[in-house]
Amino acid sequence: MRLLDLRARNRNIAARFARPARGRGSAVISVRNLTKRYGDVLAVHDVSFDVAEGEVMGFLGPNGAGKSTTIRILTGYIPATAGTVQIAGLDVLSDSLAIRQKLGYLPENVPLYPELRVEEYLRFRARLKGVAAREASAAVERAMGQCGLVPMRARIVGQLSKGYRQRVGLADALVARPRLLILDEPTGGLDPHQRKEVLDLIKGLAHEHTVLLSSHILAEIESIATRVMIIQKGRLLANGKFADLATHLDDAPSIRVEAKGRRDALLLALAPVLRDCAESSDSVELRDGWVALTLRPRAGQDPREAIAERLRTAGLPLRELVRHQRTLEELFLRITAQAAMRGPEPAAAPDAASQPAAAGESR
Amino acid sequence: MRMLRQLSILLAREVESLYFTPIHYAVITVALVFNGWSFWFAMQLSQGNVEDAVRLFFGESPLVWLVMVLVPPLLTMRLFAEERRSGTLEMLLTAPVGEVEVVLAKFLAGLAFYVSMWVPSLLYLAIAKSYGAIPDVGPLATSYLGILLLGALFTAAGLFASSLTQTQVLAAVLATVFNLLLLLVPFVSRFIGIEAIERFFVELSIARHFGDSFSKGLIDTGHVSFYVVLTGVFLFWTMRSLESQRWR
Numbered sequence: 293m294r295l296l297d298l299r300a301r302n303r304n305i306a307a308r309f310a311r312p313a314r315g316r317g318s319a320v321i322s323v324r325n326l327t328k329r330y331g332d333v334l335a336v337h338d339v340s341f342d343v344a345e346g347e348v349m350g351f352l353g354p355n356g357a358g359k360s361t362t363i364r365i366l367t368g369y370i371p372a373t374a375g376t377v378q379i380a381g382l383d384v385l386s387d388s389l390a391i392r393q394k395l396g397y398l399p400e401n402v403p404l405y406p407e408l409r410v411e412e413y414l415r416f417r418a419r420l421k422g423v424a425a426r427e428a429s430a431a432v433e434r435a436m437g438q439c440g441l442v443p444m445r446a447r448i449v450g451q452l453s454k455g456y457r458q459r460v461g462l463a464d465a466l467v468a469r470p471r472l473l474i475l476d477e478p479t480g481g482l483d484p485h486q487r488k489e490v491l492d493l494i495k496g497l498a499h500e501h502t503v504l505l506s507s508h509i510l511a512e513i514e515s516i517a518t519r520v521m522i523i524q525k526g527r528l529l530a531n532g533k534f535a536d537l538a539t540h541l542d543d544a545p546s547i548r549v550e551a552k553g554r555r556d557a558l559l560l561a562l563a564p565v566l567r568d569c570a571e572s573s574d575s576v577e578l579r580d581g582w583v584a585l586t587l588r589p590r591a592g593q594d595p596r597e598a599i600a601e602r603l604r605t606a607g608l609p610l611r612e613l614v615r616h617q618r619t620l621e622e623l624f625l626r627i628t629a630q631a632a633m634r635g636p637e638p639a640a641a642p643d644a645a646s647q648p649a650a651a652g653e654s655r
Numbered sequence: 656m657r658m659l660r661q662l663s664i665l666l667a668r669e670v671e672s673l674y675f676t677p678i679h680y681a682v683i684t685v686a687l688v689f690n691g692w693s694f695w696f697a698m699q700l701s702q703g704n705v706e707d708a709v710r711l712f713f714g715e716s717p718l719v720w721l722v723m724v725l726v727p728p729l730l731t732m733r734l735f736a737e738e739r740r741s742g743t744l745e746m747l748l749t750a751p752v753g754e755v756e757v758v759l760a761k762f763l764a765g766l767a768f769y770v771s772m773w774v775p776s777l778l779y780l781a782i783a784k785s786y787g788a789i790p791d792v793g794p795l796a797t798s799y800l801g802i803l804l805l806g807a808l809f810t811a812a813g814l815f816a817s818s819l820t821q822t823q824v825l826a827a828v829l830a831t832v833f834n835l836l837l838l839l840v841p842f843v844s845r846f847i848g849i850e851a852i853e854r855f856f857v858e859l860s861i862a863r864h865f866g867d868s869f870s871k872g873l874i875d876t877g878h879v880s881f882y883v884v885l886t887g888v889f890l891f892w893t894m895r896s897l898e899s900q901r902w903r
Contacts, residue, residue, distance in 0.1 A: 367749045370901050392751040399749075403742030407675050419664045420750045422657075464746070 319378075320345050320472050320502045321366065326375035328361050328526075335361045337526040338375070343519075348498045350517030351506035352624060358526040359506040360400055363476045366504070367397045380471060393422060396465030396501070400476040402457050406450025410441055410460055413449055414467055421468035435463040439493060455486035462493065466501075473497065475505040479512055491516055510624050524628045547596060549585040550578070550612035551603050558583050561606035565595045582611070662756045669764030673730070682729045683772050686722050693718035694779045708783070709795060723805055724838060728830030730768050731813030732823045734761045735897075740821040748897075758893050762807075762814055769806040773799070794872035801869025804882035809834050811889035818896040837885075 319342035328336040336358040343349045353359050364370045366377055368388040377384040379391045405413055414432045423431045436442050439459040444452065449460060458478065465473055478494060479487040487509075494503065495516045507513050513520055514534060522530040530537055551558055555575055559566065566573060566587065574586045589595050596613055603610045673679055694712050701707035712719060738744040747757060780795070809830075816829035869878070 364745075369745055369749050389751050389753065392749060395749070397746075397749045399742060399745045401742055403744075403746050405672070405743060406741075407672065416664070416668050417746075417750070420661065420752060422751060 318344060320347075320380055321349075321504065322376075322378040323362075323366070324376045326362065326365065326377060327373050328358070328365060328370070329373045335526050336365070336372075339523070339526070339528045340375075341521055341528060341531050343502060343504055345502055346499075348494075348503045348505070348516055348518045350513030350520045351504060351523065352510060352513055352520055353506075353508065353523035354628065355508055357523045359508075359523060360476055361526075362523070363397075363474055363504070363506060367395060367474060368392060393468075394471045396468065396470035396473045398461045398465045398473075398475045398478055400480060402461035404449045404457060404460055404464075406448070408449055409445070410447055410449060410452070411436070411445040413460065414463055417464045418467045423468050431467050431469070435467040438466060438497075439463040440489070454481050455483070455489070458482060458486070458490055459493075462490070466497070469500075471502060473501045473503045473505075475503065477506055477508070479507065479509065487512070522624060522627055529627050546616050547587045547589060547599070548612065548614045548616065549587065549599055549603075549610070550582055551585070551608045551610045552581050553583065553606075553608040555583050557606070558585065558603075558608060561602050561608060562587075562599060565589075565598050565602065568593065568595065584612075658753065658756060661752050662760055665752065665756055665760030666763055669734070669760050670767060673764055673768045676733070679730060679768065682726060686726050686772055687775055689718055689722050690776055691779075693722075694776070709780070709798070712779070720838070723802070723809065724834040725831060726772065727765070727769055727806060727809035728813045728816065728827040728834065731761075731765045731810055731817050731830060732827035733817065734765060734814055735817040735893075736820055736823045736826040739900075740823075748901075754894050754897050758814070758890055758897070762810060762890060762893075765810040765814065766803075766807055769810060770803060773802055773806075791872065797869045797872050797874055800874065800879075804869075804879065804886075808837070808882050808886045808889070811886045811893070812837070815889045815893045815896065818893045 321341075321343040323342070324340050326336055326339040327334070339358075339362060351359055351362070361370070365372045366379065366384065368384050368391060371385060380394050382391050384391055405416075408416065411432060414435060415428050418428045418431045418435075419425065433442075436445055439462050441456070441459055441463055444456055447456075449457070452460065458481075462475070462478065465475065475494065479490050482490060491512055494505065497503065498516070498518075505513075505517070517534070519532065520530070520534050520537060521528060549562075553561075555577060559575070562585070569587050569589050573588060576584045578584055587595070587599075594615070596615060600610060600613060694708070696718065697708040697711035700711055735744070738747060748754070812833040813826070813830035816833060817823075817826040819829065820826050
C-alpha cells in the first residue's frame with residue numbers, strides 16, 4: 293500500500309521536474325533522451341535536461357551513477373548510444389570542433405602533462421584552444437591570477453600538490469574564456485580548506501560563464517549551484533532549484549522529539565499525531581530512558597504543538613522538539629532511496645551503478 | 656591554415672616531450688654504439704674500400720637492421736599509451752583539435768627524433784673522407800632517403816601499436832612484432848614452397864626494397880611509394896584506433 297503510494301508520488305516528482313526550464317533556443321546545453329550503453333550495461337538512460345545561459349547547474353549522484361559518462365558525452369569525448377546533445381545550438385556530433393571551442397572542460401582526475409611548468413602548460417593549452425600567440429601570455433596571466441597560481445608559475449606540474457593541480461586544471465578550463473565550463477568533480481580529493489577555495493573560485497566564475505559541475509558531495513552543490521540535477525543508475529531523478537525540490541516533496545520538514553519514557557508508551561501517546569504522518573517514523577532509545585523520535589508529517593502540517601500537548605497530558609517529560617529544514621543531503625538520500633525502492637525497470641540493466649568502471653567513473 | 660597552426664603547436668609540444676624523456680637518450684646511446692660497431696665491422700669486411708663499407712653499413716649489415724627495427728618502437732611506445740594511461744588524451748581530444756593533427760604531430764615528432772639519431776653517422780663519412788676515401792654521393796643520399804622512409808614506416812607502425820594499449824612496454828613489444836613481421840615474413844614465406852605466395856611476399860619485402868634500390872643509389876618510385884603507402888596505412892589505422900576507443 294505504502295509502496296504504491298511512493299511510486300505514484302515518484303512519478304509526480306519526475307513529471308514535474310522532467311520539463312525543461314526554457315525553450316531549446318536559449319539553452320546553452322540542451323540534452324534530449326540521452327542514452328549510453330556499454331555492452332549490456334546501461335550507463336545513462338533517457339536523460340533530458342537544459343542548462344540556461346548564466347546558470348550554475350549542479351550535477352549530483354553517487355559514484356557510478358553516470359555523471360562522468362554524461363559529461364564525457366557533452367564534451368564530445370564519447371558518443372551517445374541514442375539521443376541528442378546540443379551545446380549553444382550546435383549538435384555535439386556534427387559540430388564537435390566548434391563546440392569544443394566554446395567549452396572549458398575539467399576531467400575528473402585532472403590529467404596534466406607532468407613534465408611541464410605551470411606557465412608552459414597553460415600557454416600550450418591556450419594556443420591549442422586557438423588563443424593567438426600575442427594574446428596567449430595575457431590569457432595565461434589572467435587564468436593564473438584567477439586561480440591563484442601566480443606564485444606557482446615556474447613550478448613543474450608533476451611536483452604540485454593535489455590542490456594546486458586542481459587549480460591548474462581549472463586555469464586550463466578557463467584560459468580561452470569559454471562560454472561554458474564543464475567541471476567533473478572539481479573538488480575531488482581535496483582537503484576541506486582547498487575545497488572551499490576551489491568552490492569560492494567557481495562561485496566567482498559564475499557571472500562570466502555558464503557552469504555545469506558534478507559532485508557527490510551535496511553541501512558543495514548546495515552552496516554554489518542555482519539548479520540541481522540528481523542522477524542515479526543512469527536515470528535523472530530530479531531537476532530543479534534546490535528550494536523547489538524540497539517543497540515539491542510531498543511532506544514537510546521532519547520533526548525530532550526527545551522524550552522520557554518507554555517507547556510504546558510514547559508511541560501510544562503520540563498515536564493520533566503519528567497517524568497523520570506521511571510515512572514510518574523512527575524511534576531510537578537513548579541513554580537514561582530517553583527516546584528520540586523522528587516524525588515526517590504531511591506537507592503543510594506542523595504538529596509540534598500537538599506533540600507537546602499530548603506528551604504533557606501523558607505525563608512524559610519532553611527535552612527536545614525541533615523541526616529540521618531538509619538539507620540537500622537528506623533530499624538526495626530520500627530521492628535516491630525512493631528510486632531504489634521502485635526497483636529495476638525492464639529496460640534498465642539491474643546493476644548499472646554497481647559497475648563504476650563501465651559507467652565511466654573510472655577510465 | 657588553422658590546421659597547420661594547430662599541428663605546429665602540437666608538434667612543438669611532442670618534440671619537447673620526446674627530448675625531455677630520459678629513456679630516449681639511453682635508447683639513442685645504445686643505438687649509436689651499435690651503429691659505430693656496425694660501421695667498424697663494415698670497414699673491416701670491406702678491407703678499406705669505403706664505398707663497399709658504406710653500402711654494407713646502410714642496408715646490408717644485420718646490425719643496422721637491428722637498430723632500425725628496435726629503436727622506433729622504443730621512441731613511439733609512450734606517444735599514445737602514456738596519454739591514455741594518464742588520462743591526458745581526454746584533455747587533448749576535448750580541446751578543439753582534430754585527430755588528424757594529433758596523430759600527425761606525434762608521428763612527425765617521433766620521426767624527427769629518429770632522424771636526429773642518424774645525424775652522427777655523417778661523422779663516419781667525415782672520418783672515411785679523412786682517410787682519403789671519397790664516397791659516391793648518390794648511393795649515400797639514397798641510403799639516407801631509404802633510412803628516412805623506413806623510419807617513417809616503423810614510426811607509423813609504432814604509433815599504431817601505441818594507440819592500441821595503455822601499457823608502454825606492450826606497445827613497444829607490439830611494434831617490434833609488427834616490424835619483425837614486415838621484415839621477416841618474406842624470408843619465411845620461402846619455406847612454404849608455393850611460388851606464388853613467395854613472389855607475393857617478396858614483393859612486400861621491405862628488406863628487398865631497401866637492398867634493391869636505396870643502398871644502390873637508385874630511386875625507384877615503386878619502392879618509394881611502397882614505403883609511403885604502408886606508412887599511410889598505419890597512420891590511418893592509428894586514427895581509426897583512436898576513434899574506435901571513443902565509440903566503445
